[in-house]
Amino acid sequence: MELLQFSRGPALTFAIAVFLLGTLWRLIGILMLERRRVDAEARPGTPTPLAAAASGVLAKMWPHKTFLKSSLFSVLNGYVFHIGLAISVLLFAPHVLFVKSLLGISWPALPSNVVLAVAVITAGSLLASLVHRLTNPVQRLISRIDDYVSWAVTFLPVLTGIAAVAHIGGRYETLLAVHILTVCAFLIWFPFGKLMHAFLFVLSRGTTAIRFKQRGAEV
Amino acid sequence: MTAQITTSGIPFDAQGQAEESRRRDLAMQAFVRDIAMTNAVQLEACVRCGLCAGACHFFVTTGDPKYTPIRKLRPLEQAYHRHVGPFAPLFRLLGIAPRVTAEELEQWQELIFDSCTLCGRCTLACPMGIDIADLVKQSRHGMFAAGLIPDRLELMDRTTKLWGSPATPAEDFADIIRETGEERGVAMNIDKERADYLVTVAPAELTEHTKALSDAAKVLNKMGYNWTYHSKGFEASNIGYLNGDIELQEKMTRQMIDTAVKIGAHTLILPECGHAYGAARWESARWYGEKVPVRVIHMTEFLDEAVASGKLKLKQINQTASLHDPCQLVRRGGVLAAPRNVMKALGLDLKELADAGAVGWCCGGGGGVVSNKRADPIRYRAFELKRRQVEDANAERFVTACGQCRITLNLGANKYKWDKKVDSLLELVADNLID
Numbered sequence: 001m002e003l004l005q006f007s008r009g010p011a012l013t014f015a016i017a018v019f020l021l022g023t024l025w026r027l028i029g030i031l032m033l034e035r036r037r038v039d040a041e042a043r044p045g046t047p048t049p050l051a052a053a054a055s056g057v058l059a060k061m062w063p064h065k066t067f068l069k070s071s072l073f074s075v076l077n078g079y080v081f082h083i084g085l086a087i088s089v090l091l092f093a094p095h096v097l098f099v100k101s102l103l104g105i106s107w108p109a110l111p112s113n114v115v116l117a118v119a120v121i122t123a124g125s126l127l128a129s130l131v132h133r134l135t136n137p138v139q140r141l142i143s144r145i146d147d148y149v150s151w152a153v154t155f156l157p158v159l160t161g162i163a164a165v166a167h168i169g170g171r172y173e174t175l176l177a178v179h180i181l182t183v184c185a186f187l188i189w190f191p192f193g194k195l196m197h198a199f200l201f202v203l204s205r206g207t208t209a210i211r212f213k214q215r216g217a218e219v
Numbered sequence: 220m221t222a223q224i225t226t227s228g229i230p231f232d233a234q235g236q237a238e239e240s241r242r243r244d245l246a247m248q249a250f251v252r253d254i255a256m257t258n259a260v261q262l263e264a265c266v267r268c269g270l271c272a273g274a275c276h277f278f279v280t281t282g283d284p285k286y287t288p289i290r291k292l293r294p295l296e297q298a299y300h301r302h303v304g305p306f307a308p309l310f311r312l313l314g315i316a317p318r319v320t321a322e323e324l325e326q327w328q329e330l331i332f333d334s335c336t337l338c339g340r341c342t343l344a345c346p347m348g349i350d351i352a353d354l355v356k357q358s359r360h361g362m363f364a365a366g367l368i369p370d371r372l373e374l375m376d377r378t379t380k381l382w383g384s385p386a387t388p389a390e391d392f393a394d395i396i397r398e399t400g401e402e403r404g405v406a407m408n409i410d411k412e413r414a415d416y417l418v419t420v421a422p423a424e425l426t427e428h429t430k431a432l433s434d435a436a437k438v439l440n441k442m443g444y445n446w447t448y449h450s451k452g453f454e455a456s457n458i459g460y461l462n463g464d465i466e467l468q469e470k471m472t473r474q475m476i477d478t479a480v481k482i483g484a485h486t487l488i489l490p491e492c493g494h495a496y497g498a499a500r501w502e503s504a505r506w507y508g509e510k511v512p513v514r515v516i517h518m519t520e521f522l523d524e525a526v527a528s529g530k531l532k533l534k535q536i537n538q539t540a541s542l543h544d545p546c547q548l549v550r551r552g553g554v555l556a557a558p559r560n561v562m563k564a565l566g567l568d569l570k571e572l573a574d575a576g577a578v579g580w581c582c583g584g585g586g587g588v589v590s591n592k593r594a595d596p597i598r599y600r601a602f603e604l605k606r607r608q609v610e611d612a613n614a615e616r617f618v619t620a621c622g623q624c625r626i627t628l629n630l631g632a633n634k635y636k637w638d639k640k641v642d643s644l645l646e647l648v649a650d651n652l653i654d
Contacts, residue, residue, distance in 0.1 A: 029305025030263060033256040039504030041511070043553060060348050063270070066578040067344045070273030075346070078268075138269035138284040147267050192306065197266050197347065204264035205348030207257045215501060216553030218343065218577035 004173045007180035015184035022191025027199060043216040056209020056219045057202055073132065077125050084122030088115055088158060112165060119162050126155045146193040153189045156182040222370065223325070230593060231328040234366035234373050239321035242365040246324055249364035250298035253357050261349040262299045265289055271351055274344035276580055276601040277334045288341035288351045291330040294319045295358045324367055331358050332369050333594035336601075337461075337494075338546035338581035352551070356586075359463025369591045372462045379467060383474070384454040386422035392450045395425055396432060405433040406440055408447040416446035417484040417513075419455035419475055419499075421492035423622040431491060431622065434649030435518065441652050442530050446488075452478025455489050456623075457498035461587040468498065469506040476503060479513040486514045488521050491645050493547030493585060493621040500552065517548060519620040522648050523557035526564040532653040535566030539614040542569060543605065543628065543641070544579035545621035558620050558644055565647055570614040572605075580604045582619075584627025602631030609639060620644040 047055065063071050089095060093109035100106040109115075130151055133139045160179035163169050170178075189195065209219045224230050237245070254262075271288040272278040278286040301307060301316040310316035339352035362368050368376075375385040383389035393409045400407030408414065416439060424431045432448075439446040452475040459467030479487045489495045496517045503511050516524075525531035540562060548554045555576050562569055574580055583601030588594045605628065609617055617639050619625055628641045 026263075026305045030259045031256060033254065033259050033303070036255040036257065036505070039510045040501045041504075041514070056348055060346055063346065064343065064578055066574055067270065067274060071268075071270045071344070071346075074268050074270055078346075133267075136269065138272040138278070138287050139267065141284040142267045142269055142287055142290050144267070194266050197264055200260060200264040201347050203260040207260055208342065208348040208350045211257075211350065212551075212553075215551070216555075217549075217551060218553075218555075219348070 002173075002177075004177040004180075007177040007184065011181060011184045015187035019187035019190050023196070023199070026191050026196060030203075038211065038214065040214065042214040046214050046216070049210045052210045052213035053202075053206030055213070056205045059209070059219045060201075060205045077128055077132070081122050081125035081129065084118050084125060085154070085158070088119045088122055088161065091115060092161075116162065116165050119158055119165075123155065123158045123162060126151065126158065130155075149189060150193045150195050153182070153186040154195070157186055225322060225325045227326060229326050229329055231325040231367065232370040232373070233325070234368070234370070237366055242367060243319060243321045243324060246294065246361035246365035246367070247298050247302065247319065249361035250295050250358070251302045253360055254299055254303050258350075258354060258357065259299065259303065261347075261354065262292070262296050263304070264347045264349055266347060268346065271341035271345050274340040276336075276338075276340070276583060276604055277597050280600040280604060281597060285330065286334050288335070288355070289345075289349070291327070291335055292351065292354050292358060294324055294327050294331075295354060295361065298361070324362065324365060327358075328362060328367050328369065329593075331355055331362055332372065332586075333588065333591055334597055336546070336581045336583060336585035336588050337497075338585055339551045340546070340578070340581065343550065343577060356460075356463070359461075360465055361463070363463035363465075368462055369587075369593060371591050371593070372458075372587050375458050375587075375590060376462050376464050376467060379454070379458045379471070384422060384425065385456070385458050386425040389450055389453075392425070392448070392453055395429070396448050399429045399432045400436065403430070403433040405436045407433070407436050410450055411445075411447035411482065413483050414445050414447040415484055416444055416486050416488055417452065417475070417479040417482060418446055418448050418488045419490055419495070420448070420453050421456045421490040421495060421622045422454070423626055424490055428622050428625070428643070431643060431645055434643075434645050435488070435490070437649045437652065438522070438525070438531065438645070442525060447482065449478050449482065451481075452476075455495035455499060456492050457495060458587075460494060460498035460502065465506075468502075472499065472503045472506040475499065476507050476511055476513065484513055486516060486521075489515065489517045491518050491620050491622050491643055493545035493552075493623065496552050496554070497547040517552070517554060517557075517620075518645055519548065519554060519557045519561065522645065523560045526561055531564075531648070533564050533566075533648060534651040534653055536616075536647070536651060537566045538568070538616055539570050540567040540616035540618050540642075541572055541609055541612040541614040542575065543572075543582060543609075543617065543619040543621075543624055544576055545619060545624050546579070546581050546585055548620060549579065550577045558618075561644055561648060562618065565651055567616065567618070567647075568614075570612040572608040572612050574608060580608065582621075582624040582627040583631070584623060589623060589627045589630070598627070599631060599634055602628070602634075606631065606635065606637060606639075616640075616642055618642045618644055618647065 091110040092115040096109045164175035164179045341351040396409045457471045583598045625641045
């Protein structure tokens with residue numbers, strides 16, 4: 001079997017299965033844990049839990065101005081690579097076509113050279129985040145293998161995607177196969193490490209916001 | 220009780236004679252027992268951005284990354300991933316969720332107790348919304364179960380179990396109330412069989428802040444309310460809440476609520492104490508087992524309502540003042556406007572600190588840190604932050620609404636020969652009642 005066939009076929013199928021089952025398992029495993037009742041008398045005017053959670057999710061999109069100075073790089077760089085990843089994944093024409101072949105739905109894509117530029121910026125931003133993790137004493141101390149693996153499986157699809165689009169470093173078919181394999185690595189790792197924050201951030205921000213809004217405290 | 224040092228040179232205290240493996244097992248059991256859906260979500264959500272460090276007074280003033288708040292959760296987190304998390308069996312099988320060692324617990328005592336005031340500034344800074352302060356408090360449950368808390372806190376725990384208060388035996392409480400009233404010429408109510416308001420106290424009010432006892436009485440008398448102190452339920456600071464002793468926390472909670480119910484009180488007034496507010500206002504229902512049948516309010520909220528209703532008229536001080544926001548009352552309790560309203564009613568022109576309200580810096584002594592002698596050096600460094608901001612605000616007075624904050628700030632002031640007096644909001648109100 002050709003490498004491209006393997007990557008597009010059994011490898012991707014396996015990766016998607018691990019991604020879906022693993023993500024569901026982890027989310028259900030957490031959500032099935034005991035829910036401790038909070039019976040404290042809420043302040044008058046406490047929003048509904050859903051409204052409180054939603055406001056908490058939104059409020060945490062940007063740090064309080066007091067914390068902005070110490071968090072500016074992380075926040076801005078975080079936005080750059082998250083938005084960059086979203087554009088590269090969702091608005092690149094071949095990706096849109098792939099989703100259409102899989103799910104039958106599609107949406108307009110951006111011109112390839114624009115996405116390529118965005119991907120290059122994203123790769124740079126991801127590299128900056130790695131350098132920051134390695135050089136900032138706090139981040140270096142608290143980092144684990146998960147942080148580096150999660151970084152690698154995020155960075156490699158961007159890098160190989162750029163290589164494939166720009167035809168750098170080998171035959172297109174080979175580059176595409178390698179790109180798809182790195183995406184497979186991303187999908188397989190996703191449920192087990194911190195990449196799950198893509199889902200968990202809503203729950204984490206939401207649960208804290210419900211608690212704090214009940215108290216009338218700032219989130 | 221013995222002070223010991225880990226192989227890496229970190230001091231720790233250990234209570235009892237249990238073997239290290241037994242201590243570890245007890246801690247693990249307590250960690251696991253505490254984990255529910257909400258804290259599991261939060262233990263899972265960290266992306267190790269480290270932004271919590273910039274919010275922590277101990278990191279900011281020392282620059283030592285070991286004080287990064289999220290790092291303080293490591294034992295609890297390891298217990299979660301090894302025993303509770305969705306992939307716990309898989310992680311155990313593959314050996315990638317290491318067992319917490321007794322040595323680690325001993326090392327982490329300093330991080331969980333000495334260098335965390337439970338102030339929750341890290342929670343506010345966390346982009347994932349992880350309530351780190353609450354999880355540190357939860358970690359203390361496991362440390363207490365293992366007999367691995369600072370001796371000074373354990374002593375307060377033992378004293379409270381024996382006396383009903385860390386400050387004085389419960390049988391002396393009535394005498395202290397009466398004597399304080401006599402000394403200050405204020406009519407005191409003690410152990411009334413029926414009253415609408417049960418007034419509770421903080422330990423410092425039974426020792427160095429006794430004026431607060433008569434000041435609360437003065438205000439309540441002025442309003443003509445039917446109120447009482449009560450020997451069966453007076454201690455509000457709840458040492459169990461700070462030490463991780465959940466049995467004591469439950470006992471102290473029940474004692475207050477049961478007494479309020481017994482005397483038919485509709486309101487339980489908490490003293491000027493931040494942690495009392497955290498324990499009684501927000502956690503008492505958990506330990507009481509159902510919704511608490513009385514209204515629980517902080518003295519500051521009581522004063523705010525009294526002023527707003529027009530029942531309390533105050534003389535105008537006409538000075539400038541800065542306010543230290545007690546963390547448990549403001550950041551974690553939502554009582555932001557009340558102290559400011561009362562200050563305004565006193566004619567105090569508020570000069571806010573550079574970081575005020577929800578983002579205010581902790582005094583450095585919360586969470587039992589002020590009682591933990593071993594933590595003095597870093598506590599004094601944290602105090603420096605506050606001192607700088609108070610000096611920059613350049614107000615004539617410096618006010619707060621928490622006795623423990625006052626003690627911490629006064630200790631700092633003494634240490635650095637700083638001549639700023641820390642006023643109690645209650646005392647200012649009581650001293651300025653219009654006859």
